[in-house]
Amino acid sequence: MTAIMPKQAEQSRPARDLASPLVMPARWLTVLTFAAPVALIAAQVWSVQASAPDRDMGHLQKIMYVHVPAAWMAFLSFFLVLVQSVRYLWRREERADLLAAAAAEVGAVFTGLTLLLGSIWGRPTWGVWWTWDARLTSTAVLFLVFIGYLALRGLTDDPVRRATWSAAVGILGALNVPIVYMSVKWWRTLHQMQSSPSTVDPTYAWGLRLNAIALLLVLIVFIAHRYRALQREQIAERLLDDAALLRRSGA
Amino acid sequence: MLSLQAEWGRVRAVAWKDLVAERRTKSNFNAVVAMAALMLLFFGFALGPDAEALRNAAAGVLWLTIFFSGVLAFNRSYQLELEAGALEQLLLYPGERWAIYLGKLLANLAFVFLMELITLPLTGILYHVAFPARWFAVLSVLVLGTIGFVSLGTLYAAMASRSRSREVLLPLLLFPMMVPVLIAASGATAALLVNDVMGDSGAWIRLLAAFDVIFLIAATWAFQFVIDG
Numbered sequence: 170m171t172a173i174m175p176k177q178a179e180q181s182r183p184a185r186d187l188a189s190p191l192v193m194p195a196r197w198l199t200v201l202t203f204a205a206p207v208a209l210i211a212a213q214v215w216s217v218q219a220s221a222p223d224r225d226m227g228h229l230q231k232i233m234y235v236h237v238p239a240a241w242m243a244f245l246s247f248f249l250v251l252v253q254s255v256r257y258l259w260r261r262e263e264r265a266d267l268l269a270a271a272a273a274e275v276g277a278v279f280t281g282l283t284l285l286l287g288s289i290w291g292r293p294t295w296g297v298w299w300t301w302d303a304r305l306t307s308t309a310v311l312f313l314v315f316i317g318y319l320a321l322r323g324l325t326d327d328p329v330r331r332a333t334w335s336a337a338v339g340i341l342g343a344l345n346v347p348i349v350y351m352s353v354k355w356w357r358t359l360h361q362m363q364s365s366p367s368t369v370d371p372t373y374a375w376g377l378r379l380n381a382i383a384l385l386l387v388l389i390v391f392i393a394h395r396y397r398a399l400q401r402e403q404i405a406e407r408l409l410d411d412a413a414l415l416r417r418s419g420a
Numbered sequence: 421m422l423s424l425q426a427e428w429g430r431v432r433a434v435a436w437k438d439l440v441a442e443r444r445t446k447s448n449f450n451a452v453v454a455m456a457a458l459m460l461l462f463f464g465f466a467l468g469p470d471a472e473a474l475r476n477a478a479a480g481v482l483w484l485t486i487f488f489s490g491v492l493a494f495n496r497s498y499q500l501e502l503e504a505g506a507l508e509q510l511l512l513y514p515g516e517r518w519a520i521y522l523g524k525l526l527a528n529l530a531f532v533f534l535m536e537l538i539t540l541p542l543t544g545i546l547y548h549v550a551f552p553a554r555w556f557a558v559l560s561v562l563v564l565g566t567i568g569f570v571s572l573g574t575l576y577a578a579m580a581s582r583s584r585s586r587e588v589l590l591p592l593l594l595f596p597m598m599v600p601v602l603i604a605a606s607g608a609t610a611a612l613l614v615n616d617v618m619g620d621s622g623a624w625i626r627l628l629a630a631f632d633v634i635f636l637i638a639a640t641w642a643f644q645f646v647i648d649g
Binding site: 258310313314316317320321324325326330333334336337338340341342344345348349351352353355356 | 583596624631638
């Protein structure tokens with residue numbers, strides 16, 4: 170009897186999962202949805218006002234305020250994908266899969282933003298749109314890994330299959346990140362190309378911090394909204410399936 | 421011990437089944453080898469007839485050719501299973517899921533190694549590469565790089581072949597994962613073709629070996645989830 174109980178609980182879980190609210194109460198999400206863009210604008214206003222133009226880069230340096238935190242957020246979301254993928258394979262909770270999917274989508278957007286801003290900054294600073302720097306190149310690879318992850322989700326119809334497969338791809342992709350980084354780094358040192366630029370001066374740390382907080386809010390809001398949308402898509406899919414079954418049975 | 425022996429028997433049975441199916445049709449192998457030859461010619465056309473430029477590009481071209489033509493082979497290994505519910509029957513047999521994975525991995529390895537047996541000398545001829553003095557090291561790079569490539573290819577094809585767009589999805593999933601293999605394998609091969617005067621190949625070979633160990637274990641573990649899904 171005790172052996173049967175958990176099984177039953179597990180089977181009823183998906184339904185409860187979907188009925189349960191979001192990653193956070195709806196009211197919080199509403200507040201955050203308005204707070205995030207305000208914080209983002211405030212952070213830009215502050216950093217343009219408060220910090221002097223950089224000696225070498227001038228106001229170009231302001232790009233760093235968004236570029237660097239965007240990269241942090243990208244890595245944060247992919248870490249979330251890894252954790253939720255492991256959780257899905259372990260516990261088979263639907264919400265872990267949906268959260269991983271939401272985080273992967275938002276992470277891909279932030280990775281794209283990181284690459285784009287880095288490129289815009291690099292053109293006047295290094296004189297090139299692109300350099301085969303270890304961090305730059307492995308970020309691009311990471312971007313493609315998660316584009317693959319999202320493509321797999323888009324091309325798989327069965328929800329359980331989609332969840333299981335993308336969890337496996339997410340875990341293997343995350344496992345590969347340090348290996349990609351190391352291999353690109355060795356590849357560059359063996360080829361003796363230009364070295365990477367020095368990172369941002371400590372006096373500019375506040376601009377980074379404010380933007381990090383603002384972008385973290387944006388990240389949470391995006392993930393929460395995408396999670397809610399995915400949840401509703403899942404419910405709609407299920408209702409359509411039920412309706413089709415009912416029609417076929419002639420009821 | 422006994423159960424491991426039984427699993428090994430299953431591994432061999434799956435590998436043998438796949439290889440026999442391939443040998444009897446042969447159409448796939450011939451097409452993939454023709455594709456590899458075509459790619460070697462095409463890279464040559466793109467890089468120009470200058471012998472020195474071709475020789476310098478040979479290692480990278482060899483690995484790109486292996487990847488781009490090898491990727492055509494993996495979906496086939498599941499395509500056969502999708503007909504007439506063969507996969508369901510395969511899964512109904514007693515035994516562990518990883519035995520199926522290792523069996524398919526061995527069959528795919530044999531397939532890609534055979535393809536390389538033709539591609540390798542062809543690259544040497546078309547790209548004016550002299551027979552390397554350290555041919556054994558070149559061969560071990562080839563083996564290690566191929567194991568890394570095929571171990572993930574076999575896993576990802578189990579998903580891609582059952583998705584809505586397998587032709588696009590498999591390379592899209594597989595190739596970003598192959599970045600370390602491509603860098604390390606072509607780096608080591610390029611170094612060894614000029615007799616590795618700088619001593620670069622050792623680090624690359626270790627990286628390849630580490631990649632193989634990590635992803636062989638990870639793919640063998642992940643396969644049980646993927647194949648049941």
